[in-house]
Amino acid sequence: MIGTAIVGGGLAGLALAAELAGEGQDVVLFEARERLGGRIRTETDAQTGLALDLGAAWHWPDQPLLRALAARLGLETVAQHDEGGALLLNDAEAGPEPAGTAPVHGGALRLRDGMGAMIAALAGRLGAERLRLGHVLVSVSDTGDHVRLHFADGTEAQARRAVLALPPRLAAQTVAFAPQIDLAPFAAMQTWMASTAKTAMAVPRAPWREAGLSGNSQAGHERAVLGETFDLGLPGGTAPGAIGGFFALDAGTRAAFSAGLPMLVASQMAQLFGAELAAAEPLIADWAAEPFTCAAADLSDPALRRSAPPAALRRALWQGRLYFAGSETAQRDPGHMEGALESAERVLRQLGRPPGALSLGAEPGLAGFAGWLEAREEGAFGSYRHHLNQRLARQQPAMATRYAALDSVEEVLGEALSVFAALRFAPGELGADGGRAETVRRAGGMAKSFLSRHMGGILAFNRSSCALRNFPEEHELPADYVQAILADVSRAGGGFLAELDGLLAARAAAH
Numbered sequence: 234m235i236g237t238a239i240v241g242g243g244l245a246g247l248a249l250a251a252e253l254a255g256e257g258q259d260v261v262l263f264e265a266r267e268r269l270g271g272r273i274r275t276e277t278d279a280q281t282g283l284a285l286d287l288g289a290a291w292h293w294p295d296q297p298l299l300r301a302l303a304a305r306l307g308l309e310t311v312a313q314h315d316e317g318g319a320l321l322l323n324d325a326e327a328g329p330e331p332a333g334t335a336p337v338h339g340g341a342l343r344l345r346d347g348m349g350a351m352i353a354a355l356a357g358r359l360g361a362e363r364l365r366l367g368h369v370l371v372s373v374s375d376t377g378d379h380v381r382l383h384f385a386d387g388t389e390a391q392a393r394r395a396v397l398a399l400p401p402r403l404a405a406q407t408v409a410f411a412p413q414i415d416l417a418p419f420a421a422m423q424t425w426m427a428s429t430a431k432t433a434m435a436v437p438r439a440p441w442r443e444a445g446l447s448g449n450s451q452a453g454h455e456r457a458v459l460g461e462t463f464d465l466g467l468p469g470g471t472a473p474g475a476i477g478g479f480f481a482l483d484a485g486t487r488a489a490f491s492a493g494l495p496m497l498v499a500s501q502m503a504q505l506f507g508a509e510l511a512a513a514e515p516l517i518a519d520w521a522a523e524p525f526t527c528a529a530a531d532l533s534d535p536a537l538r539r540s541a542p543p544a545a546l547r548r549a550l551w552q553g554r555l556y557f558a559g560s561e562t563a564q565r566d567p568g569h570m571e572g573a574l575e576s577a578e579r580v581l582r583q584l585g586r587p588p589g590a591l592s593l594g595a596e597p598g599l600a601g602f603a604g605w606l607e608a609r610e611e612g613a614f615g616s617y618r619h620h621l622n623q624r625l626a627r628q629q630p631a632m633a634t635r636y637a638a639l640d641s642v643e644e645v646l647g648e649a650l651s652v653f654a655a656l657r658f659a660p661g662e663l664g665a666d667g668g669r670a671e672t673v674r675r676a677g678g679m680a681k682s683f684l685s686r687h688m689g690g691i692l693a694f695n696r697s698s699c700a701l702r703n704f705p706e707e708h709e710l711p712a713d714y715v716q717a718i719l720a721d722v723s724r725a726g727g728g729f730l731a732e733l734d735g736l737l738a739a740r741a742a743a744h
């Protein structure tokens with residue numbers, strides 16, 4: 234008999250399974266497909282090495298669980314390229330028109346190695362021995378003591394409890410429950426993006442970036458194949474490049490013309506960004522054609538919406554032997570990956586864990602923070618160099634070191650807050666009677682020594698950099714310039730501590 238059977242190896246089920254496995258619990262993850270990830274699927278382009286996300290790609294700065302998990306798993310995040318001119322394609326014959334330079338992605342972030350890197354890291358923590366691929370759940374029944382799970386290949390499993398982490402609509406349409414449960418609220422919940430299709434392609438160079446374009450475009454004419462496009466490359470530089478898009482064609486039309494879609498995609502990309510894109514080979518993921526993502530009801534209900542799910546989707550049933558997880562059950566950010574993690578954390582709470590339990594082996598409290606800071610050091614320095622190169626490439630050398638240092642510091646401190654939000658603290662470490670002040674003081678000490686090592690690395694790098702010889706002020710930083718940078722960094726550190734104090738006060742109040 235299994236302790237906890239989890240069905241569905243998307244981000245929600247996998248994060249939950251990895252957390253329980255990390256606690257040493259008896260957990261087995263059953264997944265219908267022959268791969269993990271669900272609506273996360275990343276392909277690596279053989280020529281350029283670029284990771285192309287054909288499902289979920291973006292997360293945002295205000296999504297603490299996703300950010301903390303990426304940081305904890307040591308996965309590097311990059312900013313979504315959003316700079317330059319956008320295009321509008323409203324007339325199939327006339328070609329694109331400029332549509333301004335306003336960013337459209339709201340500060341979105343991606344993982345340098347694609348979201349698949351997060352899935353691979355979680356799968357590594359779960360361990361192959363706890364994983365059953367190719368297991369399509371068809372029914373689940375309660376014996377009054379445990380649950381029985383039946384799979385399409387005729388196999389059966391028994392577990393103390395089961396967590397179904399598949400889209401609620403699929404659960405309602407494809408799984409039989411005994412005793413019967415009220416499936417109406419499950420069937421009503423649209424699976425976010427299930428009826429869509431996405432394309433991505435890597436190219437040796439990004440002609441749109443060379444032309445000062447962002448890669449963002451929208452198409453409004455009737456014959457458009459793609460409704461929108463966006464850059465999928467890495468920050469900085471114009472080679473190699475990658476571009477992606479969402480289809481404007483509906484699922485039926487896509488199915489009817491599937492063989493011709495790559496050519497149609499390449500042709501619209503060429504019309505937007507230059508003839509050389511006509512020869513590129515787009516990858517296409519049509520999620521509407523995937524039975525373990527898209528339910529029949531999602532096809533007849535194609536207007537996309539992310540709505541707050543009813544509480545019925547979050548209830549424990551069968552005296553605590555049946556639970557539902559998955560992004561569409563989340564209270565916060567349903568439909569998004571952040572919602573998938575929030576749902577995993579909610580199930581952990583239902584199983585008796587404290588808030589913030591989705592820690593994936595992170596050491597609790599300040600020890601966890603110290604470990605995270607240490608692991609983040611190299612990435613912070615890489616981020617400084619990236620921001621510096623960007624400023625120099627854009628011919629903005631004035632105070633390039635100062636801005637790049639501050640950008641890299643603010644990035645790390647922003648992530649540090651997310652990491653703190655997800656750490657576990659003993660009540661004494663957060664108490665108003667001095668515990669919280671002491672925690673903030675010690676965290677401040679750790680952040681200060683990190684910042685001082687970071688600044689030391691920056692000054693040493695600048696002094697030895699050949700590229701910076703052409704910019705004497707940045708190469709051998711004068712004392713007053715160094716003072717100004719240190720003052721900026723210290724202000725950022727002060728702001729971090731104030732925010733940290735507020736965050737810990739909120740955590741203490743929630744305990």
Ligand SMILES: Cc1cc2nc3c(=O)[nH]c(=O)nc-3n(C[C@H](O)[C@H](O)[C@H](O)COP(=O)(O)OP(=O)(O)OC[C@H]3O[C@@H](n4cnc5c(N)ncnc54)[C@H](O)[C@@H]3O)c2cc1C
Nearest residue numbers: 241243244245265271272289290291370559560568569570
């Ligand atoms: C094209 C596209 C783009 C997106 N872009 C973004 C984005 O940029 N940012 C963002 O935050 N979100 C985005 N999303 C949404 C995001 O992918 C989801 O919120 C998230 O991946 C959901 O994770 P999940 O684990 O809840 O569900 P899923 O990923 O759907 O996982 C469910 C799992 O259950 C399995 N399963 C289904 N039926 C059965 C069965 N009967 N038996 C066993 N297993 C079963 C499936 O195979 C799947 O692995 C996008 C989605 C798509 C399709």
